[in-house]
Structure formats: C-alpha cells, structure tokens
Amino acid sequence: MxxxxxxxxxxxxxxxxxxxxxxxxxxxxxxSQVIFFGDGPKNSxxxxxxxxxxxxxxxxxxxxAEYHFSEINQGISKSIINGVNHALNKYExxxxxxxxxxxxPDFILYMNRALDLYEKNEKVFQISGYQFDIEQxxxxxxxxxxxxxxxxxxxxxxxxxLQFDREAHDWEKILGDxxxxxxxxxxGNYPYANILVSQxxxxxxxxxxxxxxxVFKLEGLVLYPPISKVKNIGFDxxxxxxxxxxxxxxxEKKEGELENIxxxxxxxxxxxxxxxxxxxxxxxxxxxxxSLLDWLKWNFIKIVSKKLHTK
Numbered sequence: 001m002x003x004x005x006x007x008x009x010x011x012x013x014x015x016x017x018x019x020x021x022x023x024x025x026x027x028x029x030x031x032s033q034v035i036f037f038g039d040g041p042k043n044s045x046x047x048x049x050x051x052x053x054x055x056x057x058x059x060x061x062x063x064x065a066e067y068h069f070s071e072i073n074q075g076i077s078k079s080i081i082n083g084v085n086h087a088l089n090k091y092e093x094x095x096x097x098x099x100x101x102x103x104x105p106d107f108i109l110y111m112n113r114a115l116d117l118y119e120k121n122e123k124v125f126q127i128s129g130y131q132f133d134i135e136q137x138x139x140x141x142x143x144x145x146x147x148x149x150x151x152x153x154x155x156x157x158x159x160x161x162l163q164f165d166r167e168a169h170d171w172e173k174i175l176g177d178x179x180x181x182x183x184x185x186x187x188g189n190y191p192y193a194n195i196l197v198s199q200x201x202x203x204x205x206x207x208x209x210x211x212x213x214x215v216f217k218l219e220g221l222v223l224y225p226p227i228s229k230v231k232n233i234g235f236d237x238x239x240x241x242x243x244x245x246x247x248x249x250x251x252e253k254k255e256g257e258l259e260n261i262x263x264x265x266x267x268x269x270x271x272x273x274x275x276x277x278x279x280x281x282x283x284x285x286x287x288x289x290x291s292l293l294d295w296l297k298w299n300f301i302k303i304v305s306k307k308l309h310t311k
Contacts, residue, residue, distance in 0.1 A: 002112050003155060004033040006087050008079055009099035011041065011049040013056050015233060016099040020060045023097070028108035032095075034065040037083040042073040053099075077207035081166060088158045093119070095155040100234030103129060103153060107229045111155045114143070114223050114263065123267040125160040125220035129153030131228040132280045142262040144273045145221040148186060151208040153230035165214040171200050175302070184216055189282040191294035197301050221267055 005023070009016045023029055036057050041050045054069055068083070080096070087094045095111050097103070104110075107129055118124040124145070130152040174181050174193045181193045196213055198204040215222070264270075286293065 002032045010039045013052040022102045026108040040070040104229040126222040127155040129229040189278045
C-alpha cells in the first residue's frame with residue numbers, strides 16, 4: 001500500500017498547478033491517497049489568490065482527494081505540523097510536499113521503497129527526496145544517510161513523528177555550548193543554530209528547525225538519494241519566506257532514476273560522503289561571504305535574544 005501524499009498550499013495557484021501536473025506524471029500517483037491542506041488568507045487582499053489556489057486543487061485532484069481548508073491563516077509551521085499530525089493519526093506513514101516542488105517521475109516509488117525498507121529501523125527518522133547539487137562525484141549510486149534533514153519533498157512514519165518536539169525543549173543549550181552548536185551547524189557549515197534561536201525567540205516561523213532539533217537530539221538519521229528527485233521552484237519572491245540573500249539551494253543539473261539506486265544496509269553515516277555534502281552546503285551557502293554573514297547574524301540574534309529576555 002502506497003503512502004498517502006500530503007500537499008500543502010496557500011496562495012500561489014500557478015505554482016500549485018505546475019506542482020500537481022508534475023506530480024501526476026509520477027508512477028503510483030493514481031494509486032496514492034491525496035490529502036490537501038489549504039491555508040487561509042492573512043487579509044482581504046489574499047482572498048482571491050487563496051480561493052483560486054483551492055479551485056485548482058479541487059479541479060485537478062477531483063473528488064477522490066481529501067480536502068482541509070482553513071478559514072484563518074495558520075502560517076506554514078502550524079499548517080504543516082497539524083496536517084502531518086492529522087494524517088498520521090490515520091496512516092502509519094506519509095509523503096509531504098509543498099506547492100513549489102517539482103519531482104522526478106520515479107519520486108513516489110523511490111519514497112515508498114525507502115519507507116518500506118526502513119519502516120522498523122528506529123534510527124531512521126525521515127526519507128528525503130531532495131539532494132544537494134554535488135559537484136564532486138560520490139562514485140556511487142547508493143542512497144546515503146545523513147544526520148540532518150531537508151524539508152523539500154520528504155516522508156516519515158508515525159513512530160518517528162511521535163518523537164517530534166514541538167516546543168524544542170533544551171534549545172537554550174545551543175547558546176552556551178559551542179561544541180553542541182558546532183555539530184548542530186553541520187560542523188560549522190550551515191547556521192542552523194541561528195534559525196533555532198530565531199524560532200524560539202519568535203523571530204521566524206520554522207517547523208523544520210524544530211523537527212531537525214528533535215532528530216538531532218536523538219542522533220537520528222535521514223536517507224537521501226544520490227541524485228535529487230526534487231526541484232524547488234519557489235525562489236521567485238512569491239513564497240512566504242521569499243528568496244534568500246546569497247543562498248540558493250536547488251538542483252537542476254542532475255537527474256536520477258529509481259532503478260539505479262542502491263539502498264544502504266547499515267544505518268550509519270558515511271564520513272567521506274558527509275564531508276562532500278558539508279563542503280557542498282558551505283559552497284552554495286555563499287562560502288566565506290556566507291559564513292561571515294552568518295557570524296554577524298548569530299551575534300545580532302544573541303543581542304536581540306537578550307533584549308527580548310529582559311522584557
């Protein structure tokens with residue numbers, strides 16, 4: 001039985017149209033249950049685009065899909081957390097997509113095969129459909145385990161999601177423990193600590209950073225394909241978070257098919273592959289310029305956090 005597909009959308013009708021057209025080309029789509037969540041408008045100006053987005057969903061997915069339309073704007077974090085909770089109260093596993101993702105034709109079967117293989121492996125918390133744009137060859141078509149996650153086209157199980165710490169308990173340790181912060185930041189290659197502190201101080205809205213913190217504390221693993229099955233088309237200023245300065249995480253150069261992928265037997269991180277991934281992330285995060293910017297942001301966040309704490 002294929003895992004249900006959960007699709008989250010808000011107010012981007014054309015992005016959703018492209019996403020659904022692309023998804024419908026996947027083998028296994030018409031055998032998968034689809035659960036659609038549409039967030040509500042923030043103000044009267046967004047009503048038209050929100051309603052058009054919902055019309056496209058109903059028109060393309062038909063009566064076979066399950067629909068949940070919010071009358072109020074919940075925000076991305078609350079929408080996804082509540083939506084995944086809802087689906088996993090009914091199903092044992094899910095595949096999650098947002099309205100700005102294009103996937104390869106073998107995406108659904110790849111995700112389901114991986115969800116089957118690692119269903120009972122408690123070390124594995126998530127299956128990622130995305131892979132970073134790796135310049136250096138990994139000399140292998142094997143999927144790989146990494147100690148962090150991606151929120152672009154992913155799947156998980158009820159037994160893993162039950163470990164999700166919505167409140168991110170003990171997050172304050174990141175502030176004073178340099179060693180912990182170093183590991184959480186992928187050995188200093190990406191500023192996840194900045195995002196976590198910003199989230200907990202109300203400076204941003206990220207469910208994914210709390211999910212990563214949950215997985216990180218339990219020393220969990222995430223399976224990644226050797227070549228990305230997902231492309232993000234949302235970096236055009238249309239999304240809630242917009243396009244980042246310097247950073248552009250995407251993968252357009254390489255394509256991969258399911259039959260070429262080997263799945264690892266051992267649940268452990270390959271140090272060589274992880275080293276290559278970290279270098280790739282550092283590069284596409286802006287290299288030294290990105291590192292300097294992140295350092296400045298970290299110090300700014302600490303100052304703002306202290307001011308908020310004293311109020």
